Amino acid sequence: MRPRDAARLLVVRPEGSEDRIVRDLPGLLGPGDVMVVNDTRVIPARLRGRRGEAAIEIMLNRAAEDGTWEALVRNARRLRPGDAIAIEGAPDLPCRVLAREGGTARLDFGPDPARLAAALEAAGEVPLPPYITRPEGPRPEDRADYQTVFARRPGAVAAPTASLHFTEDLLAALEARGVRRATVTLHVGAGTFLPLRAEDPRQHRLHAEWGEVTEEAAALINAARPAGGRILAIGTTALRLLETAARGEEDGVEDKLRPVRPWRGLTDIFLLPGHRFRAADLLMTNFHLPRSTLFMLVSAFAGTARMRAAYAHAIEQGYRFYSYGDGSLLFRNEDAVAGPGASEGKGTAA
Numbered sequence: 001m002r003p004r005d006a007a008r009l010l011v012v013r014p015e016g017s018e019d020r021i022v023r024d025l026p027g028l029l030g031p032g033d034v035m036v037v038n039d040t041r042v043i044p045a046r047l048r049g050r051r052g053e054a055a056i057e058i059m060l061n062r063a064a065e066d067g068t069w070e071a072l073v074r075n076a077r078r079l080r081p082g083d084a085i086a087i088e089g090a091p092d093l094p095c096r097v098l099a100r101e102g103g104t105a106r107l108d109f110g111p112d113p114a115r116l117a118a119a120l121e122a123a124g125e126v127p128l129p130p131y132i133t134r135p136e137g138p139r140p141e142d143r144a145d146y147q148t149v150f151a152r153r154p155g156a157v158a159a160p161t162a163s164l165h166f167t168e169d170l171l172a173a174l175e176a177r178g179v180r181r182a183t184v185t186l187h188v189g190a191g192t193f194l195p196l197r198a199e200d201p202r203q204h205r206l207h208a209e210w211g212e213v214t215e216e217a218a219a220l221i222n223a224a225r226p227a228g229g230r231i232l233a234i235g236t237t238a239l240r241l242l243e244t245a246a247r248g249e250e251d252g253v254e255d256k257l258r259p260v261r262p263w264r265g266l267t268d269i270f271l272l273p274g275h276r277f278r279a280a281d282l283l284m285t286n287f288h289l290p291r292s293t294l295f296m297l298v299s300a301f302a303g304t305a306r307m308r309a310a311y312a313h314a315i316e317q318g319y320r321f322y323s324y325g326d327g328s329l330l331f332r333n334e335d336a337v338a339g340p341g342a343s344e345g346k347g348t349a350a
Helices: 022-028 113-123 161-165 168-177 215-222 236-246 293-302 304-316
Strands: 008-013 016-021 034-038 040-042 046-051 054-063 069-074 096-101 104-108 153-156 180-186 209-213 231-234 263-267 282-286 327-331 347-349
Touching: 008 022, 008 304, 016 022, 016 304, 022 168, 022 327, 034 215, 034 236, 046 113, 054 104, 054 209, 161 282, 168 180, 180 215, 180 236, 209 236, 231 236, 236 263, 236 282, 236 293, 282 293, 293 304, 293 327, 304 327
Parallel strands: 008 327, 034 180, 034 231, 040 153, 231 282
Antiparallel strands: 008 016, 046 054, 054 069, 069 104, 096 104, 180 209, 209 263, 263 347, 282 327
């Protein structure tokens, strides 16, 4: 959609839904509201290479503290620890297999991260979601189109798609309205593309992703409600990070909204219906696949019956789904209670 803020926006309140467009967002918010955005930047994380005669496709997923990378690998069964992979388009980039388990591998690209970054720019492909078909491969414009206006910190292999709707003009209108902006980072991993496979959703485990909430962002977020403002998470990535940072060591009090702590580390938090949301009042997000972890998250946030009705309306009215689709603005379900349906994963602070 061009311009990006011309996309449709389905506003889902407890009393019903309303058809708007993203450009209407300033009128739906008020002075003192705080919008929380994710500044992760998508890297060209898909590499192609060979081990001998075997073709290998690598999707970088997450960098470890020691500089090695966790990756999803196609044709991984052909790899053994110690193997070297020749990267197409970057013949001087070393790539050695340190470990492999199933379709994942830990890879060592050498001690110089700048060398890997240069190789990704030269030979890497933007890892578009599988439902965006490019039989001839990614287009040159995808490098800009699949990047948000907030993108600053490289590390994601998928864009926080709700943020793709924002433009500089929309940000100026929100600022003029008195809406403040807090910036956090969650490097979206390749696990965002994986379907829910477990029959019992509580048995599903997300890939861990690296995130950070700075002291400055936490202070701005925590000042909103006492001053009469609301907290709007732009995208499920921002919401998952906020919920991770709002968890305390003592989780006995489930009915109070908690402050967000400065936080940095890995999170695999999985939000299911029954979770008591602590950190956000509103969520802006795109439309997601049924039986996906993200549809479960929005159902947890706004209520399962309400979301089913909203999705039925969206389908009837021809809303576009997925990454380059339309958006929704969800009001938190005040009746949500914590219970055995919640599977919150864990966060590991660093």
